[in-house]
Amino acid sequence: MNRRSFHRAPEGERRQELIEATLDCISEFGLKGATVRQIAIRAGVTAGLVRHYFESKDQMVAEAYRAVIASLTDKASQVEGDPETRLRDFIAINLTEPVADSRSISLWAAFISQVRVDPVLAEIHREGYLAFRNTLQELLADFLAAKGKPADAETCRAFAIAINGLVDGLWVEGCLAGDLFREGELVAIAMSSAEALLGTSIGTAKQ
Amino acid sequence: MNRRSFHRAPEGERRQELIEATLDCISEFGLKGATVRQIAIRAGVTAGLVRHYFESKDQMVAEAYRAVIASLTDKASQVEGDPETRLRDFIAINLTEPVADSRSISLWAAFISQVRVDPVLAEIHREGYLAFRNTLQELLADFLAAKGKPADAETCRAFAIAINGLVDGLWVEGCLAGDLFREGELVAIAMSSAEALLGTSIGTAKQ
DNA sequence: GTCGCTATTATTCAAGCGTATAATAATACG
DNA sequence: CGTATTATTATACGCTTGAATAATAGCGAC
Structure with missing residues (x-):
């Protein structure tokens, strides 16, 4: 033996x-x-x-969830440059690999489905979500200020919710049925949608 | 005994x-x-x-998934009235209970996380998704035509993708953290966002 | 080198899983 | 009212699960 x-x-x-x-x-x-x-x-x-x-399998799974959230949010939270560039990059990063792919959404969905079941996962989720939306909200505040647009807290909040929804929704669509979209199509739609929402160019001409 | x-x-x-x-x-x-x-x-x-x-537990689960998709799409696909009303109702229905609640997203996420694993569930998912987006695309085509706006297939497709993303994303936000929003806030944000995207009023003044 | 520490393997365990089968209670029908 | 049919219960089976335990192989310290 x-x-x-x-x-x-x-x-x-x-x-x-x-x-x-x-x-x-x-x-x-x-x-x-x-x-x-x-x-x-x-x-x-x-x-x-x-x-x-x-300590247990459950604890390992919880730590794995932290890793997933990090992989989904780290890149987008580290955008640099002027406000316009940061906003543009934030959107593009979230709708391009490796953030947008079928593995990501499988993992995300698996954990989301457990949020109601497991309070530990629920807490990890809420932290990650709030951090993500705050990042976006600050990004928008800077961007609107730079454009000379009204950037009061309430306005930024509403824009953050809307654009967060838009990006998340397109992310889901792209992850689940990437083959239904042309190369770069989702990013392009997100950019022009964001411009329409904000009522301002975000410099997508440069592309 | x-x-x-x-x-x-x-x-x-x-x-x-x-x-x-x-x-x-x-x-x-x-x-x-x-x-x-x-x-x-x-x-x-x-x-x-x-x-x-x-025949098996798996078959029962697959049928349960069909039931979930039906509960998420049936109401929204049965909107009636003029194009503007239909579009407005479509958006509101998807962001209000019972479509938007934490049970719904738990179920949705549980099945989505299995789409990569189980080809049967993948097929059920794809059918449901395409039906949903087609419903929205036709809604938009009617709406744009009624407003005298260009409604060619390519334009409708892009709008359908964007608004589908917006609604889906806000649905996810609302389901997962409904307590972070005021009553009716998500619907209001969705309506004004849709107006900005389409460049047209959708009659939310009536509200 | 060899000794001590511990990361790793091997094995075992009770509980719970989906499924199969046989007995039986409820109903429909003559 | 008796009988055939079948929806439902009860029980058992083989397998997998997460966890506990004991043996041991690798490696740094001296």
């Missing part, structure tokens, strides 16, 4: 591998199919190891 | 009850928690009965 040889992973690395394997399994097999054993296979370890790094 | 007494349900009714119980369980416990036993308890029967009405 010889024991299989193995490799000791460096500090923290195995944790990350397990989280990534968890997400792979959820996107490929659904939450149901993401079993401890399946995740371990994907990570190239045995099932028992999960409990060496996490 | 006395056997519990029971009631024989009329034609087709039990089927419907089982589907409804399936949806209840999915929204409350997630897809994972929607087990045959739990569903049976909710429906007030024993687990074995499921297989008397459905």
